[in-house]
Amino acid sequence: MALCYCYKPTLFIIVFTFFISQSFAVKISQPHHSLPFIWPLPAKFTFGNDSLSIDPSLSLTGNGASSSIVRAAFDRYRGIVFKNSYSFGFLRTGKVAYDVTKLNIVVHSKNEELQLGVDESYNLFISKATGSGKVTIEANTVFGALRGLETFSQLCSFDYSTKTVQIYKAPWSIRDKPRFPFRGLMLDTSRHYLPVDVIKQIIESMSYTKLNVLHWHMVDTQSFPLEVPTYPNLWKGSYTKWERYTIEDAYEIVNFSKMRGINVMAEVDVPGHAESWGVGYPDLWPSPTCKSPLDVSKKFTFDVLSGIMTDIRKIFPFELFHLGGDEVNTDCWTNTTQVNKWLQNHKMAANDAYQYFVLKAQNMAISKNWSPVNWEETFNTFPTKLxxxxxxxxxxxxxxxPKVVAKGLRCIFSNQGVWYLDHVDVPWDVVYNAEPLEGIHEASEQKLVLGGEVCMWAERADTSDVQQTIWPRAAAAAERLWSERQYTSGRNSNSTALSRLQYFRCLLNRRGVPAAPVTNFYARTAPDGPGSCFEQ
Known part of the structure; x- marks a missing residue:
């Protein structure tokens, strides 16, 4: 189908529409220019017509200052907001009076455990008293405070004329919370190895869009890069001895993510997609010539799987653990003599053995206090047995x-036609208009949809192009998962979102994220000519 991108706002239009001079709360009936350039769009907000300057020596006050998570985030965002060196006054003479000198963060709970459904709501108030401004972020948890800090950072803009950081359209009142508890990005490090620093860069970028789950697809058919102390030969399945993740690397990624309010959901895909396991332990293959799926007939197979779970459970505290279960071709089981004999002895057809393997793996995960996640083939094949x-x-x-929640099970939405980022011909608006609750009308069933995730499969992406492939389309899904549906759908929603997403893409670029142009047909292609960042 031919696609036409006819709406290309100029920089003037972007600036003009953002700084319109009246105060109002968002309403469905309002024209699109009433929406501020905050991504993802907050649930409720009002703003005014004043400007406030911010002191480069901005200090943190409130009980949030006692949290290491909040303090570290404050320091990060302070570096982002005041990244222009001359905003620190190196070229300035005389004393400058700033409107905002302190950021007050109030957190109502001391509990800093990060799990599914943690309260990420926050209130952000920016007021202007006589000659001075006050900024307060109020949240029930430190993770809500992190989301408030991101929104605050997007309200701060460097003024090149005065060489000061300004908050425009004050006073602000923002009351915000996410639409879904699970807002994820899947990262595949098996098809191409991604260095730890690159993974961290992606995690940092996720926090800018308020995504909160990194689904780490660690191993697959092509490579097994993860260290497993109980079975140390497994990572012989890595591409090379330099393309590996130590236990310390994995812990560092989990800790780095938590400091940004992001859970890490590990995936160990079984019984298919596991040929690389047998490089270190050939007995896991049904035979030397038929290597996948894992040998269902051997106790050793499940011993290894249990050992992997035991080791990585010490690292990954998130309550969800992904067991894969997709694309299982059972021909190796039926075509290998000893496995086929085992099937016959246990009166199992190949599909019965597939069910047996999946359910046994599920029970292992549950015994370690995980809730198992499986790709949909398991539900499509034996829905009542899960x-x-x-x-x-x-x-x-x-x-x-809709079928999953009707059976009382929970669901994560990642329809490949709209949310697979390696499908580079899927444009931003298709990503944006996808709806995880489509076809689900009962409130009790809607609650069973945890949310969704965009998937970055890596057959054709590595360090050289992975971020351009992820951003900015992943941000389009992030707003769908965070923002209220009624404010981001309807007749004008795409033109509204396009101008805001172009603005946000430029913000990502300024923060060092190599996000690709928004409207290029192939997502990660470079600009086709000269032009402003805000028009590409």
Missing amino acids: HPRTVVHNWLGPGVC
Whole structure:
């Protein structure tokens, strides 16, 4: 289908529409220019017509200052907001009076455990008293405070004329919370190895869009880069001895993510997609010539799987653990003599053995206090046999989550036609208009949809192009998962979102994220000619 991108706002229009001079709360009936350039769009907000200057020596006050998570985030965002060196006054003479000198953060809970459904709501108030301004972020948890800090940072703008950082359209009142508890990005490090620093850069970028789950697809058919102390030969399946992740690397990624309010959901895909396991332990293959899926007939197979879970459970505290279960071709089982004999002895057809393997793996995960996540093939094949704690991960197409929640199971939406980022011909608006709750009308069933994630499969992406492939389209899904649907849909929603997403893409670029142009047909292609960042 031919696509036409006819709406290309100029920089003048972007600036003009943002600084319109009247105060109002967002309403569905309002024209699109009433929406501020905050991404993702907050749930409720009002703003005015004043400007406030911010002191480069901005200090942190309130009980949030006692949290290491909040203090570290404050320091990060202070560096982002005041990144222009001359904003620190190196070229300035005389004393400058700033309107805002302190940022007050109030957190109502001391609990800093990060789990599914943690309260990420926050209130952000920016007021202007006589000759001075006051900024307060109020949140129930430190993770809500992190989301408030991101919004605050997007309200700060460097003025090149005065060489000061300004908050325009004050006073602001923002009351915000996420639409879904699970807002994810899947990262595949098996098809191409990604260095730890690159993974961290992606995690940092996720925090800018308020995504909160990194789904780490660590191993697959092509490579097994992760260290497993109980079975140390497994990472012989890595591409090279330099393309590996130590236990310390994995812990560092989890800790780095938590400091940004992001959970890490590990995935160990079984029984298919596991040929690389046998490089270190050939007995896991049904035979030397038929290497996948894992040998269902051997106790050793499940011993290794249990050992992997035991080791990585010490690192990954998130309550969800992904067990894959997709694209299982059972021909190796039926075509290998000893495995086929085992099937016959246990009166199992190949599909019965597939179910047996998946359910046994689920029970292992549950015994370690994980809730298992499986790709949708498990539900499509034996829906009534899955453990009640199962989360079904949709990917093959639309209409799956309605069936899943009707059975009382939870669902994650990742329809490949709209949310697979390696499909570079899927444009931003298709990503943006996808709806995880499509076809689900009962409130009790809607609650079973945890949210969704965009998936960055890495057959054709590595360090050289992975971020251009992720951004800015992942941000389009991030707003769908965070913002109220009624404010981001309807007749004018795409033109509204396009101008805001172009603005946000430029913000990502300024923060050092190599986000690709928004409207290029192939997502990660370079600009086709000269032009402003705000028009590409």
